[in-house]
Amino acid sequence: METAGSILEHLDQTRIHNLASGRYWKLLLHWEKPLIGSLRSGADGPEFFFSPEGRNDPEKELIADVLAFGNPDAKGVGPIKQHPQCAFPERFRYLKEQLHLNVIQKDCVDFKKWKAGFNPKSLTLVYAAPFFGSPASMFGHTFLRVDSNPRPGHFKKNDLLDYGISFEADTGINPGPAYAVKGLLGLYHGIFLQQPYYMKINNYVNMESRDLWEYELNLSDEQIDRMLNHTWEMGITYFNYYFFNKNCSYELLSLLEVANPEWRLKENFKLMTIPGDTIRALKKIPGAVRKVRLRPALTRILQEELKTLNDSEVERFYLVRNDHLKLSNKETIGTLDALLDWDKFRAMKELKAVYDPEQNIDKKLLVARATAGTANATRTSDKETEIFEIKEGDIPPEEGHGSSKFSIFAGAENSLSLGGFELRPVFQDILDPDEGYLSHSSLVIGRVRASYLFTSVNSGQNFFRLDDFTVADVVNLVALTRFQPKLSWRIGGGVFHPVDIECINCEGVKISAGGGLGFQVSDSNPEIFLYSLIDPHFEISNGFSNLYGNVSRFGVSLEDGVLIKLSSRVKSLLSFESFWYSAFSGSPSTYWSKSSAEISVAFLPIELRLTSEFFFLQNQSYWRVLTSFGWYY
Amino acid sequence: MNKFSLSLVLGFFVLMGSWAFAYGPSGCGLGSLIIQKDTIVSQTLAETSNAFLLTQFFGITSGTSNCNSNGFVLREKEAEHFAEANMQNLEVEMAKGHGESLSAFAQILGCDQQTISSFGRMSQSHYEEIFPKAESQAPQFIKSVEKQMVNDPVLRSGCLSHII
Numbered sequence: 001m002e003t004a005g006s007i008l009e010h011l012d013q014t015r016i017h018n019l020a021s022g023r024y025w026k027l028l029l030h031w032e033k034p035l036i037g038s039l040r041s042g043a044d045g046p047e048f049f050f051s052p053e054g055r056n057d058p059e060k061e062l063i064a065d066v067l068a069f070g071n072p073d074a075k076g077v078g079p080i081k082q083h084p085q086c087a088f089p090e091r092f093r094y095l096k097e098q099l100h101l102n103v104i105q106k107d108c109v110d111f112k113k114w115k116a117g118f119n120p121k122s123l124t125l126v127y128a129a130p131f132f133g134s135p136a137s138m139f140g141h142t143f144l145r146v147d148s149n150p151r152p153g154h155f156k157k158n159d160l161l162d163y164g165i166s167f168e169a170d171t172g173i174n175p176g177p178a179y180a181v182k183g184l185l186g187l188y189h190g191i192f193l194q195q196p197y198y199m200k201i202n203n204y205v206n207m208e209s210r211d212l213w214e215y216e217l218n219l220s221d222e223q224i225d226r227m228l229n230h231t232w233e234m235g236i237t238y239f240n241y242y243f244f245n246k247n248c249s250y251e252l253l254s255l256l257e258v259a260n261p262e263w264r265l266k267e268n269f270k271l272m273t274i275p276g277d278t279i280r281a282l283k284k285i286p287g288a289v290r291k292v293r294l295r296p297a298l299t300r301i302l303q304e305e306l307k308t309l310n311d312s313e314v315e316r317f318y319l320v321r322n323d324h325l326k327l328s329n330k331e332t333i334g335t336l337d338a339l340l341d342w343d344k345f346r347a348m349k350e351l352k353a354v355y356d357p358e359q360n361i362d363k364k365l366l367v368a369r370a371t372a373g374t375a376n377a378t379r380t381s382d383k384e385t386e387i388f389e390i391k392e393g394d395i396p397p398e399e400g401h402g403s404s405k406f407s408i409f410a411g412a413e414n415s416l417s418l419g420g421f422e423l424r425p426v427f428q429d430i431l432d433p434d435e436g437y438l439s440h441s442s443l444v445i446g447r448v449r450a451s452y453l454f455t456s457v458n459s460g461q462n463f464f465r466l467d468d469f470t471v472a473d474v475v476n477l478v479a480l481t482r483f484q485p486k487l488s489w490r491i492g493g494g495v496f497h498p499v500d501i502e503c504i505n506c507e508g509v510k511i512s513a514g515g516g517l518g519f520q521v522s523d524s525n526p527e528i529f530l531y532s533l534i535d536p537h538f539e540i541s542n543g544f545s546n547l548y549g550n551v552s553r554f555g556v557s558l559e560d561g562v563l564i565k566l567s568s569r570v571k572s573l574l575s576f577e578s579f580w581y582s583a584f585s586g587s588p589s590t591y592w593s594k595s596s597a598e599i600s601v602a603f604l605p606i607e608l609r610l611t612s613e614f615f616f617l618q619n620q621s622y623w624r625v626l627t628s629f630g631w632y633y
Numbered sequence: 634m635n636k637f638s639l640s641l642v643l644g645f646f647v648l649m650g651s652w653a654f655a656y657g658p659s660g661c662g663l664g665s666l667i668i669q670k671d672t673i674v675s676q677t678l679a680e681t682s683n684a685f686l687l688t689q690f691f692g693i694t695s696g697t698s699n700c701n702s703n704g705f706v707l708r709e710k711e712a713e714h715f716a717e718a719n720m721q722n723l724e725v726e727m728a729k730g731h732g733e734s735l736s737a738f739a740q741i742l743g744c745d746q747q748t749i750s751s752f753g754r755m756s757q758s759h760y761e762e763i764f765p766k767a768e769s770q771a772p773q774f775i776k777s778v779e780k781q782m783v784n785d786p787v788l789r790s791g792c793l794s795h796i797i
Contacts, residue, residue: 080696080703087694110694110703117705153745160737163704165693194691194704198737199718206722235694235703340725347721360768361724369728370760 007070008063011099019098020059027258028091028230029058032266035245042246042254044189045237047077050084065091072104078236086111087236090229090258111232118163120224122147122216122290123259125252126164127279127397128204129211129297130438132476135180137208138443139427140275140397142249143167145197145214146228159295160198165231167251168193169241183243190241190251192234205297206348212295213396215279218287219259227259249275256282263288272404272425276436279398292396298345303483305341309334317342318482324362336369395568400436401604402632403427411611411626413453420451420467422628430475430563431571431600431609432632440518440529440563442475444492466507470494477531477563479520489515490533500579500592500617501543508541512557527565534558537579547590548583555581572599592617605632711741716771724764730757739792742778748791755785 019025030042040056041048048054050068054061068074068084069092077087085092086108095101124145131137143166150157169188171179182188204210219227239251250273253265268281282288296304306314313335320327320339331339343361403426410419424447428437437443449468455461473492480486493511514535522528537555544551561575574597582589596613607630615622691701700706706714716723719734726732730753739752756763756778763777782788 078694080694082694114693114703114705151740154740155746158733158737158740160733161740192693194693196706196715196718198715198734202718202722232693235692337729340728344721344725361721363764363766366724366728366764367761370730370757373730373757 007066007101007103011066015099016062017059019095020062023261024094024258025058025062027254027261028094028233029054029061030239030254031058033270035270042239043237044240048237062095066095066099066101069095069101070103072106080110082108082110088233090226090233093226093229114232115228118146118228119148120146120221120228121149121157123219123224123227125215125217125256125279125282126200127213127215127275128208129213129397129436130443131208131210132438132441132443132474133208136183136243137210138474139403141204142252142275142278143200144252144255145200146224147216160196160201162197164195164197164200165255166193166195167191167239167248169243170238183241186240186242186246188241189238190246190248191238192231192251201295202348205295206345209297209299209345209349211297211300213279214293214295215282215289216291216293217256217259217282218290223259227255230258231255245269245271245273247273247275249273249278253278260288274403274426276397276400277403280402283398294394294396298341298348299484302338302341302345305334305338306483309338313338324364327364327368329368331368331372333369333372336365336372339365340369395435397436401433401602401607405432405607405630405632407607407609407628407630409451409609409611409626409628411624413451413624414615414620414622417454418451418626419454420449422447422449422630430477431573431598432607433569433571433600433602433604434565435568438476440477440479440531442473444470444473446471447473447494463504465497465505466495467497468494469496477518477529479518479529481520487515488518488531488533489513490535496539498539498541498543499594499615500581500590501541501547502617502619503543506541506543508539508543510537510539512537514557516559526567527563529563529565530561531563532558532560537581539581544583548588550583553581553583555579569602569604570600572597574598590618606630607632712738712775713771715741716774720771720774727753727756727763728760730754742775742782742792743795744788744792748788751785751787751791752782755781755788 029048031039032042033039034042038056041054043049043055049061049064051057051060051064054064065084065088069088071084074084076082077084083106085103085106089108089111096103124147126143126145128137128141128143130140143164145159145162145164147159148157148162151161167190169183169190171182171188201212204212234255239246241247250266250269253269257263257265263282263285265278265281269278306317309317313332316331316335317338320331320335321342327339340361343365347361405422405424407422407424408420409422410417412418424444426445427443429442429444430440447468447470449466451465451467453463453465470492471494473490473494475488475490475492477488478484478486491513494509496508496510498506498508512535514533516531516533518529518531520527520529535557537557538552539555540552542551544553557577557579559575559577561573564572564574566572576593576595578591578593580589580591593616594613595616596611598609598611600607600609602608607628609626609628609630611624611626611628613624615624691704691706693704696703697707700710700714715738719738722732722734723738726735731750732753735753735756736749739749742752744752759781763774763781765777782792
């Protein structure tokens with residue numbers, strides 16, 4: 001055996017140099033270009049490197065690794081104090097193979113035991129659809145699942161017994177209000193975690209009621225093996241977690257690129273990594289995805305179940321759901337199944353930190369169902385899994401529009417011609433096509449909209465106007481149904497141009513939060529959705545002093561609208577919005593209103609939008625008509 | 634030893650005991666799933682939306698804990714961990730006599746594929762013995778299930794043959 005120093009003597013320096021500048025070594029080091037600065041490793045935990053300059057110099061790191069691997073008495077590294085060969089099994093395997101290293105092989109008990117737990121058959125990338133219940137979930141989420149071979153005595157595997165691998169911010173149990181700030185500024189450590197898939201299902205499908213889209217990847221056993229080796233290497237380090245770009249979806253891409261270095265995924269994501277976009281990037285690679293499946297949210301399963309019941313069963317369901325005491329001993333299996341699934345949905349939504357009997361499923365229902373017996377005795381275990389293959393009408397999220405949009409528009413406003421642009425980095429508005437996004441919803445962050453207005457008479461009077469800089473605007477319109485009577489809500493704020501005070505260059509800042517109701521009048525051909533929202537506003541503008549004697553004003557708006565979906569690519573919105581404002585303390589109140597009709601026609605990635613608005617202000621009223629071309633990217 | 638020290642020591646043991654009790658006798662308990670309701674919406678509109686973190690994350694190479702080793706649930710804790718994490722699913726599916734969680738649970742308990750439907754039928758017909766009136770913790774629940782399995786010849790041969 002060679003001593004540490006002599007290992008290097010026998011190695012070809014050119015070979016070392018070539019390996020260190022090669023793609024695979026750099027992938028193992030998570031070599032990337034940060035927003036600011038030159039290329040370096042993205043890993044922030046120091047134990048990831050053996051060389052003090054390892055973060056910035058792949059060649060020095062390679063040499064230091066060889067020395068560490070070749071030293072049988074090397075100090076233990078990482079939380080479980082492993083020999084370097086065992087802490088970095090993929091680096092070791094790769095360098096040993098490429099450099100024909102002749103070293104004492106260490107017995108890596110922990111690593112071998114861990115890897116043996118998988119028995120992998122394939123690897124699946126899972127996408128949890130957006131969820132408006134929490135800010136971090138509004139853009140969707142991705143993680144990996146290692147699909148195992150069936151266990152002995154079984155010819156089909158049960159997904160629940162697989163393990164999921166995800167990248168998450170280590171925020172601790174009670175992150176507190178600083179959570180958002182820390183997540184945006186990279187103040188949390190991101191680490192790789194592993195959880196039984198059943199916990200993922202309970203979390204996303206049952207508690208949050210989100211669809212899970214499963215993309216089985218086209219990877220060979222050897223590729224999956226190398227990826228697992230590299231996943232073990234991730235356990236020794238952390239990555240500063242940035243909510244917008246270096247997030248859950250971004251770091252997963254490293255694992256996929258190690259599995260198949262020909263896949264170039266990370267380079268598409270610098271400023272922003274939207275989970276759905278990572279699926280799009282993967283689907284663009286020919287043959288990367290073998291199969292797509294959908295595991296529907298619990299509410300969706302429930303709604304499908306209700307469709308299979310006859311009218312009297314549906315009536316019994318709603319009657320007993322409202323009052324369990326009305327449960328009779330003549331309920332059908334169908335009704336009981338639906339009641340149980342509903343109560344499970346309710347109980348899981350209400351899970352609290354402190355045990356509360358409210359969160360349990362009603363024993364009466366459970367015993368009634370068990371007593372009703374084995375009408376379903378013909379169901380075999382093959383039909384146990386209730387995952388749907390993709391059906392007609394279920395459009396996978398990556399086929400929806402890109403998450404960013406740039407538009408240019410032109411038209412006329414109050415006898416002035418105008419042209420302008422709008423840049424919306426994220427994410428969706430009510431008129432954009434729905435697929436892959438929550439329908440009847442809006443999630444906008446950092447939108448800029450500006451116009452240049454031409455007076456018809458004198459070009460010296462043309463002017464530029466910032467129409468809008470939306471910091472955030474979230475709208476969640478929900479149909480009020482017998483099944484789920486839920487309220488709609490809206491919240492937002494940013495810089496805006498106050499239309500009603502007739503001041504050309506005034507700008508203001510506003511925040512608003514409100515709610516209301518939505519109704520699905522028709523389900524299809526066309527889909528018609530009505531809504532009504534009340535929003536209190538608070539606004540500050542230099543233009544208010546004249547009118548109110550004060551720079552701020554408080555107001556309330558009422559908006560009624562109809563959203564008509566003629567097809568998956570053609571949508572129309574008709575709305576009427578009234579605004580009442582006052583600045584407190586006896587100042588005059590003002591009123592104005594706006595009615596608008598818009599239609600959007602999408603030929604992805606392009607959208608054509610026609611807008612006509614009528615402004616009814618205190619001292620004047622006028623039209624604004626615009627044609628916009630948008631490009632989703 | 635004065636009264637103050639004595640009560641301090643006793644108090645300490647009571648605290649330890651109650652903490653251990655909350656986690657269940659085998660110490661693998663998820664306890665209650667730790668959940669926060671902390672969203673912009675819930676703070677402004679007092680709506681019951683859920684945002685939460687399941688703290689039962691298993692770090693890769695963070696070593697072993699009571700329940701997991703570097704990411705995997707310890708084999709001997711698999712049944713208990715699954716039962717705790719899936720109690721609602723199991724309650725419902727055992728009443729129905731079939732289901733994905735029920736099948737997974739049967740697998741963990743050692744049943745082979747053909748025996749799973751019998752396991753489902755058993756859980757339905759012996760429902761109230763498996764789920765007595767009082768809310769049971771996972772270890773007691775598993776014991777009642779195993780008791781039924783031992784009493785049923787089909788389940789004994791299809792699930793427990795590796796033990797017997």
